[in-house]
Amino acid sequence: SASPSRKARSGPPAAPLRTLPAYTPALAAEDAEPMRPVVIDIETTGLLPWESRIICIGACDPSTPDDIQVFFDLDESKMVADFIAWFNSMDFNQIVGFNLSFDYRFIFAKCLLYRLQCGKFSSASLYDIMQVMQQVKQAFVYGEQRAGGLDAWARFLLGEHKTLTVEEIF
Numbered sequence: 001s002a003s004p005s006r007k008a009r010s011g012p013p014a015a016p017l018r019t020l021p022a023y024t025p026a027l028a029a030e031d032a033e034p035m036r037p038v039v040i041d042i043e044t045t046g047l048l049p050w051e052s053r054i055i056c057i058g059a060c061d062p063s064t065p066d067d068i069q070v071f072f073d074l075d076e077s078k079m080v081a082d083f084i085a086w087f088n089s090m091d092f093n094q095i096v097g098f099n100l101s102f103d104y105r106f107i108f109a110k111c112l113l114y115r116l117q118c119g120k121f122s123s124a125s126l127y128d129i130m131q132v133m134q135q136v137k138q139a140f141v142y143g144e145q146r147a148g149g150l151d152a153w154a155r156f157l158l159g160e161h162k163t164l165t166v167e168e169i170f
Helices: 076-090 100-113 119-123 129-134 150-158
Strands: 037-044 054-060 068-071 094-097 125-128
Touching (some): 037 100, 076 100, 076 119, 100 119, 100 125, 129 150
Parallel strands (some): 037 094, 094 125
Antiparallel strands (some): 037 054, 054 068
16 A cells, blocks of 8 residues: 655645743752843854954843843943843843853943943843754654754744844934
């Protein structure tokens, strides 16, 4: 008997859109303080902090996802100082982001350049979503072994995408 023909898939099946559960902080260790994360994303004019500038910094406390903070100022030192002051006032101890090492390095380098004290920022733990996606076991990954970009994952998981391109931000 002939086996039924199968149609080749070009990617993972479409995920049904669903409402995400409310964020509740987890304990890092049994006697540790609860994790107090903030999700950040920056836009820059280039890849190297010493040749480029930060255009804007976006930040969101997952416990209040509708309250997105956007820091923008033509004076980069003021923008970074305002972000660090806000970060310190919120008592965050974990930074979450996609390709977080890029954003974290850029902000930290600008703090060094402008002589801004960033103790809480520099001591916060880091959770890089891109790194997590790259480490998913091969058995769970469809097709090509690429981590994908933030926009692709946001569309897949949330049905959302970045609203502005870098050109539109300028």
